[in-house]
Amino acid sequence: MSTASKILVIRGIVKLIKQPAAPLMGFVMSLFFLVVYNAGIGGIGSMSEFGNGGYLAFIFPITIISLAMGSSAGAGQTLNADMQSGYFKRLYLSPTPRWILVVSPMLADTLSTVLFSGVLLEIGAIFGLPFQFGFLSIIGILLISMLWSITLCGFSAGIMLRTGQHQSAAIVTNAVFPLIFLSTTFLPRELISSKWLLAVSWGNPVTYILEANRYLLAGTSPASFFYISIIILITTSTLSIIFALSSARKIKI
Amino acid sequence: MIIEIQVKNLKKKYRNGTEALKGIDLEIKKGQFFALLGPNGAGKSTLLKIMTTLIKKDSGEIFIDGINPENNFSQIQRYIGVASQENELDPNETTEAILKFQGRLFGMTKKQAATRADELIEMFQLVSERHKKTAALSGGNKRRLHCALALVHKPKVLFLDEPTVGMDPLARHTFWKTISALNKFDKVTILLTTQYLEEADKYASQMAMIIDGKIHFAGDVADFKKMVQPDENLSLEDSYLSYAKSFTKTENNQQYEYGK
Numbered sequence: 001m002s003t004a005s006k007i008l009v010i011r012g013i014v015k016l017i018k019q020p021a022a023p024l025m026g027f028v029m030s031l032f033f034l035v036v037y038n039a040g041i042g043g044i045g046s047m048s049e050f051g052n053g054g055y056l057a058f059i060f061p062i063t064i065i066s067l068a069m070g071s072s073a074g075a076g077q078t079l080n081a082d083m084q085s086g087y088f089k090r091l092y093l094s095p096t097p098r099w100i101l102v103v104s105p106m107l108a109d110t111l112s113t114v115l116f117s118g119v120l121l122e123i124g125a126i127f128g129l130p131f132q133f134g135f136l137s138i139i140g141i142l143l144i145s146m147l148w149s150i151t152l153c154g155f156s157a158g159i160m161l162r163t164g165q166h167q168s169a170a171i172v173t174n175a176v177f178p179l180i181f182l183s184t185t186f187l188p189r190e191l192i193s194s195k196w197l198l199a200v201s202w203g204n205p206v207t208y209i210l211e212a213n214r215y216l217l218a219g220t221s222p223a224s225f226f227y228i229s230i231i232i233l234i235t236t237s238t239l240s241i242i243f244a245l246s247s248a249r250k251i252k253i
Numbered sequence: 254m255i256i257e258i259q260v261k262n263l264k265k266k267y268r269n270g271t272e273a274l275k276g277i278d279l280e281i282k283k284g285q286f287f288a289l290l291g292p293n294g295a296g297k298s299t300l301l302k303i304m305t306t307l308i309k310k311d312s313g314e315i316f317i318d319g320i321n322p323e324n325n326f327s328q329i330q331r332y333i334g335v336a337s338q339e340n341e342l343d344p345n346e347t348t349e350a351i352l353k354f355q356g357r358l359f360g361m362t363k364k365q366a367a368t369r370a371d372e373l374i375e376m377f378q379l380v381s382e383r384h385k386k387t388a389a390l391s392g393g394n395k396r397r398l399h400c401a402l403a404l405v406h407k408p409k410v411l412f413l414d415e416p417t418v419g420m421d422p423l424a425r426h427t428f429w430k431t432i433s434a435l436n437k438f439d440k441v442t443i444l445l446t447t448q449y450l451e452e453a454d455k456y457a458s459q460m461a462m463i464i465d466g467k468i469h470f471a472g473d474v475a476d477f478k479k480m481v482q483p484d485e486n487l488s489l490e491d492s493y494l495s496y497a498k499s500f501t502k503t504e505n506n507q508q509y510e511y512g513k
Contacts, residue, residue, distance in 0.1 A: 007357050018345070082343070090341035090402060093305065094358040095327040 004096040005104065012108025015078045022077060023112040026070020030063035030120055037062075037186070038127075049190040053130050053218020060129055061213030062185050063120050064141060065206060068149040069173045071113045078105040080160055080169075083251070102161070102248040103241070106153045113149035114142055132219040140216045140226065144209060147233035152176065154240025161247035176206070183207040188220075205232045254282040256316075257410060257442045258304065263313035265299055273299040275466040277313070281459070284440040286433075288447065288457035288474070292497060296466040297446045298338075301414050304444075305335045317410060331359065334408030336400045338415040344388035348379055348398055351387060352405060359406035366405075373401040376431055393424035400428060404435070410442045411435070417449060429456060454489035462496065470496075 016023060037059045045055025079102065082088035091101050121129070121138055131137040156169040182197065183206040192198050201207045211221040212229035258281040265274040273296045281287045289297050302308045304315055306322045306329060315322055322329040343351055349370055356366025374383055377397040382390055387398060396419055403411065413432070417425045433456055435441040447453055453460065454474065461471040470477055474489060481492040 003360060004358050007354070011354070015345075081345075085344050086339045086341040087343040088341075089307070089337070089339075090355075091358070092307065093330060093335050094355075095330040095360070096358055097327070 002096075004094065005100045008091075008096065008100055008104035009107050009111075012078050012105040013111060015081075015105075016108055016112050019077065023071045023109070023116060026067045026113070027116045027119070029070050030067040030116075031123070033066055034060065034063045034120070034124070041186075047191075049188045051188075051214075051218055051220030053214070053220050054128075056124065056127060057130055057218035057220070058188070058214065059186070060120075060124050060217060061210040062180065063124075064117055064145050064213060065148065065180065065185075065209060067116055067120065068113050068145060068152050069176055071109050071116075071149060071153070077169075078108070079157060080165075083164070088251075098248065099245050102157065102244050106150065106157055106241075106244065109153045110146055110149040114146050117142055117145040130218050132216060137216040141213055144212055144229065144233065147230070147237045148209060150237035151233060151240045154237065154244040158240065158243040158247035161244065161251055179204050179206040184210055205229075205236070208232055254284075257281050257283040257285070257318060258444065259314075259316045260300075260304075261314040263300070263303065263315065264311045265296075265303060265308075266311055273466055274303075274310075274313075277463070277466070277468055279461055279468060279471060281442060281444060283442055284436070285459050286436050286443045286445070286457045288445045288453035288460040289463060290446070290450070290453060290460055290493060291463035295463045297463055298414060300463070301335075301337075301412055301444070301446060305333060305412055306330070331406060332408060333410045333412060334403035334406065335412045336403040336414065336416050337412075338418060340395045340399045341402070342387040342395060342399060345386060347384050347386055348390070349374065349383045351398070352401060355402050355405040361406075369405055373404060376404075377401045378427055392419040393421050396420050397424060397428060400432075407439075408441065410444065413443060413445045413447075415447055416445070417447070417452065425452075432456070450490035450493050451488070460489075462493075464497075 034056075038056050042055040042059075044050070045053075045058060050058050079088070082091065088101070092098060118138075121141060125131075133140070152172055156172045159171050160169040183201045183204045184192070185206070189198060189201065192201065208225055208229040209232075211225035215221040215223055215226045258279070260277050260279040263274050263277040264272075266272045277296070277300060289300065291297050299308070303310045304317065304322065306326050309323070317329055318332060320328060320332070346354070352370035352373055353363075353366045356369050357363070361369065374380055377400065379394060379397060379401070382394050382398075387395065390398065396417070400413075400416055411432070416432075417428060420428060429452065432443065436443050436456075443457075445453060445457060457474055459472065460474050460477060462469045462477070470480065477496075478487055478489065478492045481487065481496050487495070
């Protein structure tokens with residue numbers, strides 16, 4: 001990574017620290033999910049369908065999902081601010097490769113998501129969250145968090161660049177939100193009685209991400225979910241980067 | 254004299270059908286102070302945007318110091334400096350921080366960037382504004398900082414697109430003193446577009462008149478004045494007005510014609 005690229009990523013991180021509303025909102029939302037659901041319906045975790053990880057290990061993956069969703073609403077925040085102020089043009093006239101101008105704020109958003117994922121894992125560990133494969137489980141969850149964040153940030157930034165409106169970055173969050181309820185977020189497949197919901201959950205990428213996390217935490221899902229989710233996330237994150245970069249080419253200077 | 258900027262048969266048509274450039278040919282030599290003049294919508298900004306790699310041409314060729322900007326974008330950005338019409342500032346950064354960051358973007362070390370920032374703060378008389386956020390600067394100081402940013406990497410060619418809009422007379426005086434010194438002593442080639450013709454008259458030695466996407470005159474400012482009114486010693490503004498008024502846009506073919 002060139003010096004210019006590094007300082008652009010650092011600038012994106014500093015901007016997030018100075019204006020932390022979006023990542024903090026994602027973190028608070030995730031913590032809220034974790035605490036409220038575990039406190040409210042954590043008792044059902046003793047049912048055999050939840051495996052031996054308890055409800056905490058079952059519900060924890062949604063915090064990873066929602067964390068990136070919160071942060072991605074802020075994706076493009078730096079980009080948008082730069083475009084509104086005209087500073088993006090100044091950056092555009094530097095020798096820095098132009099794709100870095102788009103990717104660097106995305107990287108900053110992703111780094112912040114991974115950082116907060118680490119904090120959530122620590123909080124979970126304090127409350128007894130199991131890690132089936134020890135440190136490797138942590139690495140695996142952070143990897144999933146990173147790829148999921150890139151996916152959401154890329155699409156959010158791309159839409160923002162195309163529409164020129166920062167608010168439109170929330171379209172991605174709004175689109176993903178229903179997917180949470182159409183998957184195995186709150187109950188394992190064995191307890192989902194509706195056949196259509198069960199069928200939809202199989203075609204829902206969020207299901208695979210949740211189950212991959214559960215495999216890493218309590219080993220309650222097969223390893224295949226982890227591999228499938230990694231393939232899905234690599235594909236979606238690649239597509240989102242391509243989308244963001246192609247959107248950057250359409251910016252009117 | 255060595256050619257610094259060479260433009261050959263440059264054409265650009267926007268998606269909305271506007272033919273902004275209809276085959277521009279232009280040569281600017283090293284160290285010249287060149288004014289690109291013309292009415293609003295004539296194609297000046299489009300030409301500058303293409304030269305500075307902000308937008309792409311449809312056809313034709315451009316060379317800056319013999320380099321094709323489209324194929325050597327990074328190299329060209331190090332060679333040129335651009336100060337456009339709008340202030341392109343990060344409102345949340347201080348004057349000093351934004352200058353240092355600009356230096357770092359151009360590959361300077363932290364120390365080099367800090368030294369250069371100090372030089373430019375002195376040069377553009379922004380010492381008292383050093384620690385102020387750019388959002389808190391006056392309009393004139395914003396323009397000065399904006400122009401200082403274009404000079405951080407010591408460009409060999411400086412594109413100035415309406416650079417003094419919003420500056421008070423004192424700020425304009427300071428600005429032109431700095432720019433003309435760069436041209437005179439550092440041999441920086443200047444390409445200026447402006448509607449303040451007294452500025453072009455005072456500082457530019459060469460000019461081009463662009464109307465409706467075509468170059469109508471290119472050469473010495475003095476020659477342009479002579480061409481318009483051989484017997485009188487007119488200012489550039491008077492010559493420009495006299496020349497521009499002699500053009501009328503015909504209703505049907507949307508062409509400008511001289512002498513109607």
